[in-house]
Amino acid sequence: MPYGYLGEQPIQSKSNSGVFNTVDALDLQSDGEWGGSLEHIETLTPNGVNNITCSVLPTNYNIIKIVYTVNVDSPASNVFRLNFFESGVEETGNVYHYAQLSLQKTGSLAQSNTTSSDDLYLGNFNGNGSNGHAYFYNLSDNTKYSTYAYHVTDLDGTVYFGSGGLLQKSTVDQIKFRNANAPKIFTSGSEIKIYGIKEL
Amino acid sequence: MSNIRLLKKTIVSSSVNSVNLDNIFSEDFDKYIININNLHTSSATYLHGRVIDFSGRSANTAEYNYATLYSPSTSTSATEERGVNKTEWESLGYQGAGADYNGMYNITISNPADSTKYTFYQSHCVGVRSTPTVYLWKSVGMYSDFEAIGGLELFPRAGTLDGGVFHVYGVGRN
Numbered sequence A: 001m002p003y004g005y006l007g008e009q010p011i012q013s014k015s016n017s018g019v020f021n022t023v024d025a026l027d028l029q030s031d032g033e034w035g036g037s038l039e040h041i042e043t044l045t046p047n048g049v050n051n052i053t054c055s056v057l058p059t060n061y062n063i064i065k066i067v068y069t070v071n072v073d074s075p076a077s078n079v080f081r082l083n084f085f086e087s088g089v090e091e092t093g094n095v096y097h098y099a100q101l102s103l104q105k106t107g108s109l110a111q112s113n114t115t116s117s118d119d120l121y122l123g124n125f126n127g128n129g130s131n132g133h134a135y136f137y138n139l140s141d142n143t144k145y146s147t148y149a150y151h152v153t154d155l156d157g158t159v160y161f162g163s164g165g166l167l168q169k170s171t172v173d174q175i176k177f178r179n180a181n182a183p184k185i186f187t188s189g190s191e192i193k194i195y196g197i198k199e200l
Numbered sequence B: 001m002s003n004i005r006l007l008k009k010t011i012v013s014s015s016v017n018s019v020n021l022d023n024i025f026s027e028d029f030d031k032y033i034i035n036i037n038n039l040h041t042s043s044a045t046y047l048h049g050r051v052i053d054f055s056g057r058s059a060n061t062a063e064y065n066y067a068t069l070y071s072p073s074t075s076t077s078a079t080e081e082r083g084v085n086k087t088e089w090e091s092l093g094y095q096g097a098g099a100d101y102n103g104m105y106n107i108t109i110s111n112p113a114d115s116t117k118y119t120f121y122q123s124h125c126v127g128v129r130s131t132p133t134v135y136l137w138k139s140v141g142m143y144s145d146f147e148a149i150g151g152l153e154l155f156p157r158a159g160t161l162d163g164g165v166f167h168v169y170g171v172g173r174n
Helices: A022-030
Strands: A038-044 A051-053 A063-071 A080-086 A096-103 A109-117 A129-137 A145-154 A159-169 A172-179 A191-197 B004-012 B019-021 B031-041 B045-053 B064-072 B079-086 B089-095 B103-110 B119-128 B134-143 B149-156 B161-171
Touching (some): A096 B064, A109 B064, A129 A159, A129 B031, A129 B103, A145 B103, A145 B119, A159 B134, B004 B031, B019 B161, B031 B089, B031 B149, B045 B119, B064 B089, B089 B134, B149 B161
Antiparallel strands (some): A051 A172, A063 A129, A080 A172, A096 A159, A145 A159, B031 B161, B045 B089, B064 B079, B064 B134, B103 B119, B119 B134
């Protein structure tokens, strides 16, 4: 990772120790250059359960990113799901919207589209697991809809990608990740890492 | 320190025909992420893009190629669009008209400042057209010229850009 100046570099007349002092650090922080822009919030490690809910999300991010590897005890299609919590209350009504496309290893294209789901998709568990990432937008902004976009590959070789959201202007402060193939469970090695994209 | 570094932030808060994200690419990084949040256009329309070279010129030569697949939440359909030797990328994403119906974009740009490689993009957009129509929009493309590129011009197919926040990040090599 390069440190120091981006773009045009000044002609430096003093030697540089390479050590940041407090003033340097504060200057870099205010410019958004200190600490990078992907900030870890929480890592969830579901094991032996069929759902897990993240802690209350910080409100200083307009974009949340998750990166995950999940393993389950039984394969199934379209069963990795999530629900939002609005100000601490889980939304389970038929109010979610999404469009998902999946490219099967057999060469076919499958679709799932809805305007009245009681949860959102994050792909499936064929091959007993999946890996992927998703971006969530405007969760903490109660003047905007909460939306998301994701890209997943299951362990059987199928690619899933989709977009959707909760078209309600509310504050989403938690996400529940669920294996909807109940009573099947997440198993050892599952990780859902949650990051905030730093705003200035 | 994370390996994603903010390089530029641009806010659109009044009507403009296009946004120039110039002087964002350099030899410091090979890959860049552009996050656009709450892109607001005057019409329900596509987002287009062109590259900007290091002299500040928005290149309109017929060297843009792309392929797009999109699907709405309201019906089980998937539509392909593609183009070769176009004068711009014509389908980075889509959103509805007005302040409530926004597009949220995650765009990855590869090799823009490398004059030995073509420049590629991958775009994944969630576009709210209306209530209840949300679009999945996935697009890839290439600028088939070895010219080193310093930035991007983004503009709607119709109407104006009326709002949005653009963040450009460099992805560290190590």
